[in-house]
Amino acid sequence: MKYFNEKIETMSRDEMSALQSARLVDLVKRVYENVPYYRAKMDAAGVKPSDIKGIEDIDKLPFTTKADLRANYPFGTFAVPMSEIVRVHASSGTTGKLTVVGYTARDLDDWAESAARALVMAGCTKEDIVHVSYGYGLFTGGLGLHYGSEKLGSVTIPASAGNTMRQIALLKDFGATALACTPSYAMVIGEEIAKNGLDLSEFKLKRGIFGAEPWSDDMKREIERKLGIEAFDIYGLSEISGPGVSMSCGGDWGLHVMEDFFYPEIIDPETLRPVPDKTDGELVFTTLNKQGIPLIRYRTRDISALNHDVCSHCGRTLVRMKRVSGRTDDMLIIRGVNVFPSQIESVLMNIKEIVGSHYQIIVDRVDNLDTMEIQVELVPEVFSDEVKKIEEIRRHIEHDMMGNLGVGAKITLVSPDSLPLSMGKTVRIIDKRKQ
């Protein structure tokens, strides 16, 4: 099986542009009529739906950002009545407020189709047994791959995350041929297998579909060696739908974007103008076919580049995006969860026992799992001679962090004035994963 949807995946550029144009015209009409937020934004920009005649007119439309979604929390940018929505997912936003996305039945079907195409790009067929170790829940990772795998017709094992020894037993006993999880979790599984003296020949794993956090080529090679598989990069973000927005076919240039659903652009984040092919800039998506929460020119803050050449590796005509190399903001991805320093700051500001403006974040990867330490300064007046009282403050902060970020952080108390003072964009984050 070479393609899941050969017609779309190998469509000529002219045919693709015609399909995208028809969908964009329809999309702009729909959001103008049904979403007050988009109508106001287009009116302010002086754009009418009739101005958009084809995909080439897309740059007349205003951008959408995460802040816009936040301002319309939770359901303000939905374009259909709630009775049409069949599922909701959410990811963390900059102020602790979640970014909420709603899907109609057709949206879920489009997403499953995208994930199914992605699985086929990694070499899966309906004969495969796909073990999904992404978390199932509000996070899109688990359910995204789950429905993609079912759509393809492969056997789907909804293992979800955690309990590594049980995962390994399942992988072995059920004879999984494909593993879908975060790259760091793939490393953990690989190490546990080695640690327990298990032989890779007892497993049938052939390929891995890994994404939701940044990883290096070195890590990719290490995972491939540890698990005896070929590793493939999958990209997605919940705002656009989830995993399967784009996928690596194993070729050496980037990931194919499911551009009939998700139209990508690369812009200069300063001038906001489009940049030429193969030039780095900020990745922007328009969800051409979405009903629940259509997004027009959504700024992902991810840095990438586009390449419209036909792929010599797999023959797909779907445009390729360069593997995301960084971000235009300071978002951190910790064990697949988006964390903004501003979120951490707002939690700290609400704790009276510490000096909220003085903090330092240290991100590392220990035993292949992301760790986050937040160093804070105790207010001198609350210092006590009793360990119990200080520990209580520390645990209270850890508890609040977990509740707000959705991922654990270790709180370390340090002496007053020992942390660097905030001076605008001070380097408060030490990301040792990049070193």
Place this chain on the structure above:
Amino acid sequence: MLVNQIAVFLENRQGRLYTMLGALSDAGVNVESLNIADTKDFGIVRIITDDNAKAVAALSAAGFTTASTNLVGIEVDDVPGSLTSTLGMLNNEGVNLEYVYSYSRKGGKALILFKTDDVKRAEELLK
């Protein structure tokens, strides 16, 4: 009797205790008792000096966070069982102890220091 103690916050970093003691000796302060309560991440050093006011000033100037606390001190005979009977009495009277430590002075008597949330009552009971 009440004994004033200084607690000092010590982050878990090499050389912090040394720096702290250096600040005290530079100020000419003599440390009579030193006691560390430590956790995985930080420590609390509890000291009694010959001049606590001077010690606090020196430590603050060196960037240390301090807290001053009054401990109840009792002299007990340096023989088996003398601390047991005193603590037994406080226990029967429902006085709660946060922590206890001792330091020996010249002359055969041991000084027992303890932290309680009810200093007044403890003192009365020990009269």
